[in-house]
Amino acid sequence: MSFLLTCPHCGVREVADFAFGGEVSVRPRETPTFRELSRYNYFRRNVAGVQREWWYHRSGCRTWFQAERDTRTNVVLRVGLPGELGAELGVGP
Amino acid sequence: MPPKPGERIDRSTSVEFSFDGKKITAHEGDTVGSALYAAGQRTFSRSFKYHRRRGLMCCAGQCPNCLVAVDGAPGIRACTEPVREGARVEHMNARPSLGVDAMAITDAAGPFTPPGFYYKTFIRPRRLWPAYEWVLRHAAGLGRLPREQAERTWRTEYRRRHADVLVVGGGDAGLNAAIAAAELGADVVLADEGAELGGRLLWEGGHDHARKLADRARAAGVEILTSAPALAHFDGLVPVWQGDTLHQIRARHHVYATGAIEQxxxxxxxxxxxxxxxxxxxxxxxxxxxxxxxxxxxxxxxxxxxxxxxxxxxxxxxxxxxxxxxxxxxxxxxxxxxxxxxxxxxxxxxxxxxxxxxxxxxxxxxxxxxxxxxxxxxxxxxxxxxxGDSPASALITQAGGRTEYDSARGYFRIAEVPPNVTVTGQVAGEGSFQTAQISGEHAGLQAAHALGLGDNRSRGRAQELRSRLAAADRGAEAVPPAEVPHAAGKAFACLCEDVTAKDIHRGIREGYDSIELCKRFTTVTMGPCQGRMCQLPSVRLMAQDTGQSLEQVGTTTARPPWSTVPIGALAGRPFEPAKRSSIHGRHRELGATVRWAGDWRRPYDYGDPEGEALAVHRSAGLIDVSTLGKLLVRGPEAGEFLDRLYPNRHSNLKPGRVRYGVLTSDAGRIMDDGTVTRVDEMSFYVTTTSSGAGAVEQWFSWWLADWGMDVHLADVTQAVSAVNLAGPRSREILTRLTDLDCSPEAFSYLDARHARVAGVPCLLLRIGFVGELGYEIHFPAAYGEDLWDAILEAGAGEDIRPFGLEPQRVLRLQKQHIIVGQDTDSESTPFGAAMPWAVKLDKEQAFIGKWALAHAAEHPATTALVGFTLDNGHVPTEGAVVLDTLGHAAGQVTSARSSRQLERVIGMAWVPAELAQAGAPITILDEGSRRSASVVTEPFHDPSGKLLRS
Structure with a gap:
């Protein structure tokens, strides 16, 4: 895996500068059932396509941000700080 | 031969090297291969399986025939390796010598040793496999690595290079492409595997032209990398290996002018x-x-x-x-x-x-x-x-290009390339001198245009070049037959692995009738040439046997690396970053045994771990704990932020008080532990384990980003040093250095105080990881040695001793204080680790791990962490198995030490939950022998905590 990623603070960097935080998932708001909890803890959608994911600029400004990346091509469509990317995938702020 | 214009060698010089001990004289510019050939050497190697003689074949670093060892490094191609004064060149894969090779007997045994024979032959009887294996391992393979090597002295580097255009291949087409793109203003890098630019021009009479082109490219500002093969194309990143440097080139557009490989x-x-x-x-x-x-x-x-x-x-x-x-x-x-x-x-x-x-x-x-x-x-x-000339398309297919069989020319041509890739020259089927040049310039213009450079004039020029290309005459080529049907003798389809045409026929008959299966069965295309010489012949053979077209047979996948590269070049710079505390110099002077602890270099002991631990019990000891992770958490919502992260409560902590906390994941598993100190209403000072510092900072900032709370986070791990002054005399020693009232009433257990110690501004925490009265003193790192010296000096009368990591481990074990990652693993919850008091399920916040811990509280785990003792002096290995009552493995020993203070062996272990009671007998299986131990559930030392609180 090798591509460029744009940190919202620092700009374009090699992906090796960053730590991957996995796909963005929603933490249950209310007390979940055991099944819901297990799904949240252990299951991932693992899509072949565009997914929203967390990235951490480990070797830079140490900011967590989100990116929308096509997992098939490693093309990063959008990046933004949490909340900036809107609710829907692929729809810009 | 008489001198000729354009030759590479400098006849006025002479270079001497040795080949198998024999002196060889060469000229500057010679390769090992050319010099040996000139000296009359015809056999350069013995083949992989049959140990047949092999001589120079391609003289271009493509085939496996001239692999030699140079100064002990195996697998070097003589035909491209420049001669070096004094180099020691040796043959490989022949004993006793190249001329007489005992293993050549396998050549005569050929009919009995088809592909896969050793799997079939040597598998029975099974018990003899180790003996077979020994013989086979010694018979197979080419080079030989020295058993032991001195510490690596070869300095290699990575270099990242971002460019507009990367041109791979510096022949006629590549050079023209680079010049055209650069002249339109593109930032161009050109990489070529040869020592000199020009490719085929150099030996086919176009050397003057090549030199002129190279000069033009330089003048146009092209960065030129020679002796620099491109290794792969990964998502737009092309690693190019050049001597000590691995250039990681990321270009917006790629021009492949990789040429063709003569078959x-x-x-x-x-x-x-x-x-x-x-x-x-x-x-x-x-x-x-x-x-x-x-x-x-x-x-x-x-x-x-x-x-x-x-x-x-x-x-x-x-x-x-x-x-x-x-x-x-x-x-x-x-x-x-x-x-x-x-x-x-x-x-x-x-x-x-x-x-x-x-x-x-x-x-x-x-x-x-x-x-x-x-x-x-x-x-x-x-x-x-x-x-025939087979296009060198490997990098292009890695970039996403597709090949298809061209029946008129008899090879797989490039049919499709991704939008940011252009192919030109021989690899694109434009191999004549005339068309290579035109297609090169066209590719350069195309690349520049794709990047938004150029103007109407350049677009007109591109148009003109296109029509000239369309009109060009490319000459006829013949498609060679798969093989020549003829009498006896081995006809090799693959020289690297000694695969004959017959072997491929046999493989197909055995059912390996797809090219990928055939590759795995016969190992054709898997040798050092990586299919350069054998891909096309083996595809032809397969098509002939199976009656398929070559298009149907297809090709094997061309995987990286395309060129042979030493692993050392991929490894990058050989360095291990080490963290050292600001007091490290003192530890060295005091004779510390320094060892790795995560990224840190830490004093393991100062030569007497037992004595150091005893000093903490009897008088006082001082340990450098600067490696602890340290975070400042500030803001109006800091208390709530910590309440959400820790299973226990911190928002109700009073300024000047310290509380232990364990961090759990949402699965309820222990991630880290440490202390939380409330410095003032808005600020908390959080310590983490030494190895967990980075992960905790990352964890905190992640949740902060998600929750968006009014909290500010600062990692002060490197800025703040810390020492732990511990032992019954520590209070007296500290009092000599500070105006702070250190009496038990004014500064009691789990209190935190700001004060100057020896003039240094410090934050003092009364906590006791090692189980005696103690003060963890945090202060600006710059004062490290000053404060360390001051405390040791002040305690000289009490025989204060510095103590290292090992005595600290014994001391904390005596208190059954866990080390996260040593006594816990990724499955441990605070309940299993005997710390239910660290979890407040009645807390209003849905803290991280709450739901899982609520479930765990109702469904106890089958194992629990307890202390144990052993009477007979045996210290079990960490990791030894704890057996349940039926004799099955049910847990493991996580820590064990012999304690001088307690005069017995103590430890901690995960044991079946029903045995987690004081006095329960457990059996430890340690490297084959069974040991009886008994469970201890409270601290071995000072169980009531009286000393700690004194």
């Missing part, structure tokens, strides 16, 4: 020394002034061989016959015919004869098939083969 032909004896590719002979002649032979038979599928014949004759080499696979003579053929050379159109070679070297070639008409009526044997010492 061998499959016929019996096609591996004899003296059978060479036509390009190999031309390189020897044109670059190094070496006469490849005296009498050369040439077999060719295109004009390339014809041009070779002309060049050889000009150099005074006899050419008794030229077999041209094409039925119709080309214009170049006619020229050769007019010089009186026998050009046999529609003929090919059906065998090379000779024992050590080739001494004759047998020629026959292609159409003759099995009938041998017209065979003609021609004496010679050189057979030059040119079986």
């Amino acid at each position: 061998p032909l499959v016929f019996p004896g096609n591996d004899l020394p003296g059978v060479m590719l036509s390009g190999g002979a031309r390189r020897l002649l044109g670059r190094y002034g070496v006469r490849p032979g005296n009498r050369a038979v040439i077999v060719t599928a295109s004009d390339r061989g014809i041009r070779t014949a002309i060049a050889l004759r000009e150099a005074g080499i006899e050419v008794p016959a030229v077999a041209d696979l094409r039925a119709e003579p080309s214009r170049a053929c006619s020229r050769l015919l007019s010089q009186g050379v026998a050009v046999l159109n529609g003929w090919t070679v059906v065998a090379a004869r000779g024992r050590r070297e080739v001494r004759a070639a047998v020629l026959a008409p292609v159409a003759a098939g099995e009938s041998h009526g017209q065979d003609r044997e021609v004496e010679c010492d050189l057979v030059l083969v040119s079986g």
Whole structure:
């Protein structure tokens, strides 16, 4: 895996500068059932396509941000700080 | 040979090196291969399986035939390795010598050793496999790595380079592309595997032209990398290896001008020394002034061989016959015919004869098939083969390009490339001198245009070049037959792995009838040439046997690396970053045994771990704990933020108080632990484990980003140093250095105070990881040595001793204080780890791990963490198995030490939950022997905590 990623603070960097935080998932708001909890803890959608994911600029400004990346091509469509990317995938702020 | 213009060697110089102990004299500019050939060496290696003699074939670093060891490093291609004064070159894969190789017996045994034979033969009886294996391992393989190596002194570096255009291949097309793109303003990098730019131009008479092009490229600002093969194409990143540097080049547009690879032909004896590719002979002649032979038979599928014949004759080499696979003579053929050379159109070679070297070639008409009526044997010492030019498309397919079979030319051509890739020159089928140049310039313009550069003039020029390309005459080529049906003798499809045409037939008969299966069964295309020489022949053989078209057979996947590269070059700079505390220099002076602890270099002990631990019990000790992770958490919502992260409560902590906290994941598992100190209403000072510092900072900032709370986070791990002053006399020692009231009433257990110690501003925490009265003192790192010295000096009268990590481990074990990651693993919850008090399920916040811990509280785990003692002095290995009552493995020992203070062996272990009661007997299986131990659930030392609170 090798591509460029744009940190919202620092700009374009090699992906090796960053730590991957996995796909963005929603933490249950209310007390979940055991099944819901297990799904949240252990299951991932693992899509072949565009997914929203967390990235951490480990070797830079140490900011967590989100990116929308096509997992098939490693093309990063959008990046933004949490909340900036809107609710829907692929729809810009 | 007499000097020729354009040659690479400098005849006024001389370089000496040794080959198998023999002195060889060469010129500057020679390669090991050219120098050895000039000195009369014809056998360069012994083959992989049959130990047959192999000589120079491609002279371009493509084939496996000239692999040698240079100064102990195996697997180096002699034909491209520049000569170095004093280099020690040795042959590989032959014992006792290249001339006499005992293993050559396998050649005669050939009929009995088809592919896969050793799997089938040596598997029975099973118990003999270790013996078979020993023999096979020694029989197989090529090079030999030294058993032991001195510490690596070779400095290698990565270099990241971002460019507009990367051109791979510095031949006619590549150079023209680089110049065209650079002249339109693009930032261009050009990488070529050769030592000098120009590619084929250099040995085919275009050296002046090549030099002019290279000068133009430099003048246009192209960054030129020579002796720099491109290794792969990964998502737009192309690693280019050049000596000590791995350039990681990321370009917006890629131009591949990788050329083509001249193909061998499959016929019996096609591996004899003296059978060479036509390009190999031309390189020897044109670059190094070496006469490849005296009498050369040439077999060719295109004009390339014809041009070779002309060049050889000009150099005074006899050419008794030229077999041209094409039925119709080309214009170049006619020229050769007019010089009186026998050009046999529609003929090919059906065998090379000779024992050590080739001494004759047998020629026959292609159409003759099995009938041998017209065979003609021609004496010679050189057979030059040119079986067509297969595009070097590996990098292009890695970039996402697709190939398809071109039946007119007999090879897989590039059919499709991704939008940011352009192919040009021979790899794109534009191999003539005229079209290479036009297609190169066109590719450069195209690349620049794709990047938004250029103007109407340049677009007009591109248009003009396109029409010139369309009108160009590319000459005819013949498609060589898969193999020559002929009598006995090994006809090799793959020289690297010694796979014959017969082996491929056999593989297909056994059912390995797809090219990928055939590759895995016979190992064809898996050797050092990576399919350069064997891909096309094996595809042809398979198509012939299975009746499929070549398109249907397809090719194997071209995986990185495309060129042979030392692992060391991929490893990057050989350095291990080490963290050292600000007091590290003192530890060294005090004779500390320094060891790795995560990224840190830490004093393991100061020579007497037992004595150091005893000093903490009896008087006082001082340990450097600067490695602890340290975070400042500030803001109006800091308390709530911590309440959400920790299973226990911190928002109700009073300023000046300290609380222990364990961090859990949402699965309820222990991630880290440490202390939380409330410094003032808005600020908390959080410590983490030494190894967890980075992860905790990352964890905190992640949740902060998600929750968006009014909290500010600062990692002060490197800025703040810390020492732990511990022991019954620590209070007296501290009092001498500070005005702070250190009385038990004014500064009691779990209090935090700001004060100056020896003049240094400090934050003092009264906590006791080691189980005695103690003060953890945090202060600006710059004062590290000053404060360390001041405390040791103040305690000199009490016999204070510095203590290291090992005594600290014994001391904390005596208190059953866990070390996260040592006593816990990724499955441990605070309940299992006997810390239910660290979890407040009644807390209002849905803290991280709450739901899972609520579940865990109702469903106790099957194992629990407890202390244990052993009476007989045996210290169990950490990791030893704890057995349940039925004798099954049910847990493991996580820590164990012999304690001088307690005079017994103590430890911690995960045991079956029903045995987690004081006094329960447990059995430990330690490396085969069973030991009885008994469970202890409260601290071994000072169970009531009286000393700690004193």
